[in-house]
Amino acid sequence: xxxxVTGGSGFLGSHVADELSKRGHEVTIFDKxxxxxxxxxxxxxxxxxxxxxxxxxxxNGADVVFHFAALADIDKALKNPIETTNINISGTVLALELSxxxxxxxFVHASTIYVNSKEGGFxxxxxxxxxxxxxxxxxxxxxxxxxxxxxxxxxxxxxxSNGVTSIINRAINTGEVSYSGSMNSVREYIHIxxxxxxxxxxxxxxxxxxxxxxxxxxxxxxx
Numbered sequence: 001x002x003x004x005v006t007g008g009s010g011f012l013g014s015h016v017a018d019e020l021s022k023r024g025h026e027v028t029i030f031d032k033x034x035x036x037x038x039x040x041x042x043x044x045x046x047x048x049x050x051x052x053x054x055x056x057x058x059x060n061g062a063d064v065v066f067h068f069a070a071l072a073d074i075d076k077a078l079k080n081p082i083e084t085t086n087i088n089i090s091g092t093v094l095a096l097e098l099s100x101x102x103x104x105x106x107f108v109h110a111s112t113i114y115v116n117s118k119e120g121g122f123x124x125x126x127x128x129x130x131x132x133x134x135x136x137x138x139x140x141x142x143x144x145x146x147x148x149x150x151x152x153x154x155x156x157x158x159x160x161s162n163g164v165t166s167i168i169n170r171a172i173n174t175g176e177v178s179y180s181g182s183m184n185s186v187r188e189y190i191h192i193x194x195x196x197x198x199x200x201x202x203x204x205x206x207x208x209x210x211x212x213x214x215x216x217x218x219x220x221x222x223x
Contacts, residue, residue, distance in 0.1 A: 001105075002026045004062045006049060006095060007069030009035035011157050012110065012150070015196035016066060017042060023200060030058045031069065037157065049091035052098070059098045064203070067095050068110045070127075077123035088126035093133050100141045106203065107145040109134050113188075113215055115149065131211075144209055146202045151215025155192030188215040 003020050007013040008029030014037045020027050021039055028043040029035055038044055047054030049069045059065060070088050071077055077084040092109065099107050114120030115128045137143040198214050201207075 001063040003064045004028050004058050005066045006030045013068040015192050016199045019196040019200045060102050064106045065099050066108045074123045078121045081122045084122045084126050089129050092130040096137045100143045109147045111147050111149045113149045113151050146207050147211045149213045151188040151190050153192050190215050
């Protein structure tokens with residue numbers, strides 16, 4: 001199938017794009033920056049998730065859209081609620097509208113396990129609202145979807161906005177292991193490659209119009 005991965009230059013999106021390519025799909029990455037990990041068989045379109053013309057150019061003719069473009073840094077989202085709203089809600093609605101227009105077979109939306117919690121701040125709010133729009137496009141326009149609610153990801157290609165990576169980098173730079181959050185914080189970690197494989201597995205028919213939680217099996221105290 002011809003598959004578009006918005007946010008495909010990022011930590012999660014790049015791994016999902018690679019897994020899709022491994023399974024024989026024709027992958028086009030849509031992102032505001034060029035991927036450092038793009039494969040020879042992949043295509044890339046540099047564009048803005050809030051620019052309808054940019055997005056239309058890649059969604060037109062595709063079979064599936066993996067919508068992973070987002071402001072995903074919880075701390076940054078907390079300081080920038082308007083930008084978070086624009087990217088995570090308006091960007092999602094524009095992708096949904098164009099997916100409906102061009103009869104996309106499945107809209108795969110990256111969300112978070114925070115949507116039903118009190119954690120996550122404005123990031124959680126934006127992802128919850130985006131999920132509501134995804135569901136309503138199915139109810140109103142019969143646009144099939146799968147919502148992926150990710151737990152705490154870790155692994156190669158992550159930057160310092162990733163919790164595990166930031167702890168490791170601080171330890172390397174200071175010689176001490178430290179954590180600035182609550183001592184009671186608990187996470188369910190999942191390796192990025194496991195998350196990518198599961199993200200592609202959900203293209204099976206049984207996951208159509210479902211919410212799928214992708215996280216670790218064990219609850220681990222961060223500190």
